[in-house]
Amino acid sequence: MVLNGMVDWNRKNLEVKNGHLWIGGCDTVSLVEKYGTPIYVINESTIKQRFNSLKEELQKHYPKIRIHYAVKANSNIVILKLLYNEGAFLDCVSIGEIYTALKVGYSPEQIIYTGNNFTNHDLEYALSKGVIINLDAFSQIMRLYKIMQRTNSTSDLLSFRVNPEFGSGHHNHCITAGPDIKFGILESSIVRAYKKAQELGFKRFGIHMHIGSQILEIEPFKIAAEKFLEIAEKIHRELGVDFEFMDFGGGFGIPYKDEEKPFDLKRYATTILSLFKEKIKEYDLGEPIFCVEPGRFIVAESTIILAEVNTIKQTTHKNFIGIDAGFHNLIRPAMYGSYHEIVVANKIDQDPKKRYDIAGPLCESGDILGRDRNLPLVEEGDIIGILDAGAYGFTMASNYNLRPYAAEILVKEGQDYLIRERQPIEDLLKFQNIPEFL
Numbered sequence: 345m346v347l348n349g350m351v352d353w354n355r356k357n358l359e360v361k362n363g364h365l366w367i368g369g370c371d372t373v374s375l376v377e378k379y380g381t382p383i384y385v386i387n388e389s390t391i392k393q394r395f396n397s398l399k400e401e402l403q404k405h406y407p408k409i410r411i412h413y414a415v416k417a418n419s420n421i422v423i424l425k426l427l428y429n430e431g432a433f434l435d436c437v438s439i440g441e442i443y444t445a446l447k448v449g450y451s452p453e454q455i456i457y458t459g460n461n462f463t464n465h466d467l468e469y470a471l472s473k474g475v476i477i478n479l480d481a482f483s484q485i486m487r488l489y490k491i492m493q494r495t496n497s498t499s500d501l502l503s504f505r506v507n508p509e510f511g512s513g514h515h516n517h518c519i520t521a522g523p524d525i526k527f528g529i530l531e532s533s534i535v536r537a538y539k540k541a542q543e544l545g546f547k548r549f550g551i552h553m554h555i556g557s558q559i560l561e562i563e564p565f566k567i568a569a570e571k572f573l574e575i576a577e578k579i580h581r582e583l584g585v586d587f588e589f590m591d592f593g594g595g596f597g598i599p600y601k602d603e604e605k606p607f608d609l610k611r612y613a614t615t616i617l618s619l620f621k622e623k624i625k626e627y628d629l630g631e632p633i634f635c636v637e638p639g640r641f642i643v644a645e646s647t648i649i650l651a652e653v654n655t656i657k658q659t660t661h662k663n664f665i666g667i668d669a670g671f672h673n674l675i676r677p678a679m680y681g682s683y684h685e686i687v688v689a690n691k692i693d694q695d696p697k698k699r700y701d702i703a704g705p706l707c708e709s710g711d712i713l714g715r716d717r718n719l720p721l722v723e724e725g726d727i728i729g730i731l732d733a734g735a736y737g738f739t740m741a742s743n744y745n746l747r748p749y750a751a752e753i754l755v756k757e758g759q760d761y762l763i764r765e766r767q768p769i770e771d772l773l774k775f776q777n778i779p780e781f782l
Contacts (some may be wrong), residue, residue, distance in 0.1 A: 351597070355606065356645050356731065357390045361407045365689040365729050366650075368755030371669060372650055372689040375760060377726050381652040381753055382669035384738055386763070388426060388756040390646035391734075395430050398638060400610045405617035410635045412456055414594050415441040417639025418647075422754055422763040424448045427642070435594070435637040439469040456591065456635075458505060458552060464491060471497040478503040478552050478591075481536050482529060483637065490631040491543045501588070503536050503550035504529055507573040510753060528553065531575055538579050549585050550632075551576055551592060554593030558640060559647050559666045562611050565592075569616050570623075577627035587632045592616065594637035594726035598644045600732055607641060608725055626669075647734030649673055649750075653726040654705075665719075667728050670704020670711045672735050672744045674730060678710045689729040694720035706745050738764075746772050 353359065359366040364373050368387040375385060378379050394413065402409045412435040413427050415611045419441060424434070433454045436442045445455050452474035459466055460480050461471055467484070468491050470477050492499065507528030529537055532683060538549065569592060579585050596607045620634060647672035651673075655666030660676065688694070696718040704711040713730060741749055748767035752762050 345724070349648030351602070351687070351731065352622075352736070354541070355599075356382075357393075358648075358731075363691065363693050365464055365687060365692045367648060368760075370755045370760050373649070373727055374515055374651050374731060375753060375755075376652070376689075378623055379652055380766070381674055381727070382667075382750045383650050383674060383766075384641075384673075384733060384750060385650060386420075386423070386647045386734060386752060386754050387389065388646075388754055391423060391643055392425055392430060394642045394645070395427060395432060397634075398609055398641070399431070401613040402617065402634070406621060406634050407495070408631060410589065410633055411634055412591070412637045413642060414443065415639050416638025416644045416739060418737070419739055420752060420763060421448050421641060422761075424450075434633075434655075436475070436522075436748070438553045439466055442473055442475055442771065443494055445498060452476075456503065458554075462487075466587045467491050468495060471495065471499060474499070476501060476503060478505050478550070479537070480505050480528060482533050482540070485537060485540050485544065488538075489506055500546055501548040502541050503552050503589075503591070504534065505552045505554070506531070506534055508555065508568050508575065510554055518645050531578075534575060534577055535582055538583055538585055542583060542585075548588055550589040550591060551579070551587050552591035552593065552635075554637065555595060558597040559595045560597040560599070560607055562608060562615050565595075565612065566615055568592075568618065569619055573623040573627065573629075576624070576629060580627065580629055584629055588634050589633040590629075591635035592620075592657070594639055594641070596636075596638050596641035598640060598732060600685070600733075602685075616749070617677050619757060633762065638714045644732050644735035647732070647737060648729040649733045651728045651730070652726060653722055653724050656722060656724055663698060665700045665722050665728065666704045666705065667702060667713075669713070669728075669730065670706040670747075670751070671708070671713070672706060672742050672747050673750055674706075674713065674733055675742075676736055676752050677713050678708075682734065684714065686717050686719070687729045688720050688722060689719045689727040691722075691726065695720045697758045705747075743765040743767075743772060748772065 351525050363373050379402040399438045410433045412433040414435045416437050455475040457470045458478040467488050505528040509531050566682045625726050638748050649669050651667040651669035657664040671678040697720055699716050702714040752764035754763045
């Protein structure tokens with residue numbers, strides 16, 4: 345028997361029972377019967393496993409570590425609460441994420457705010473909440489200081505995002521460091537930034553970098569870390585700055601394709617923390633907290649999208665499966681050309697028979713979730729499962745074509761919980777107003 349799709353079922357905590365795909369002890373077909381489609385189904389145990397495996401590997405090498413979960417990957421409050429219970433800190437990139445994190449119960453000290461092109465309102469909000477602010481440009485220092493004076497705010501801890509001029513990632517849009525990238529402060533300006541902060545009265549400092557996303561090799565992290573530590577040494581040597589924390593960013597990838605190997609946590613921890621410990625001793629940097637900011641690695645493999653087949657169409661060159669999920673639910677294939685494994689959840693043990701393109705319902709030719717996928721014979725009413733949708737799935741979803749947001753379901757040990765209701769169609773017009781003259 346050849347299961348449709350090339351999937352590491354054990355790694356992704358998925359099971360095959362009675363011809364159906366199961367997740368978290370729940371039959372996906374039964375979940376569809378209960379909640380309809382499309383839905384995101386999130387396995388609680390996968391998130392905990394990924395977080396704790398990373399924490400355990402890092403703590404083997406260095407006692408002072410913090411894992412700041414990157415909220416942008418998946419901001420559902422249940423996921424944030426789950427990770428809070430596991431001891432996570434957070435990386436927030438907007439005041440909306442800060443607001444949500446505080447509502448969940450995180451303390452300001454557990455949140456680092458790494459925005460890009462901060463507005464004055466952003467900075468004022470972050471100051472008022474007491475979170476750690478990680479500035480992205482030299483010009484932001486004076487604006488922050490003026491806001492502190494105007495609002496009579498205090499904050500003696502400050503961090504800067506360094507651009508080590510070396511980046512990596514699975515797509516150009518996901519590379520976040522390099523000489524032509526908008527993020528961070530280049531080495532030529534970074535000492536000046538810390539000096540200005542000192543002159544304005546800041547006394548406690550952190551330092552941060554992030555080079556990109558969906559990186560599966562260790563070497564890019566090593567190259568960037570070496571440069572990052574050299575920059576930190578230069579700041580310390582010239583200004584006497586002692587860093588309370590050094591944040592090495594995130595970007596750890598997951599194997600979306602069968603031929604891709606999982607990110608080697610053990611090798612990452614051994615390589616990067618050995619380098620870290622060697623250099624902080626050599627450069628006399630003390631014992632700063634070692635921080636990382638994973639998002640995708642923790643949540644991506646936890647979630648599948650379930651959608652119903654509503655149309656089978658054959659053209660001269662293609663067999664199309666039309667489903668009720670599209671790039672308004674998962675934009676990664678259209679935006680990045682990303683690959684997600686796709687299976688027929690109610691025929692999971694049937695042999696592949698035919699090649700299909702899996703098309704969403706949007707009025708866009710680019711609304712294709714998978715091309716040339718070898719699947720069993722598909723019929724209208726079948727259930728399609730799109731795997732690894734936990735990162736940048738719902739958080740990048742939209743109401744394009746005025747389609748409501750899908751529901752989110754958490755599964756845990758055979759129990760299912762509705763953690764986000766399907767958006768009512770009436771909500772699509774919420775906050776819109778027609779002027780009286782019309």
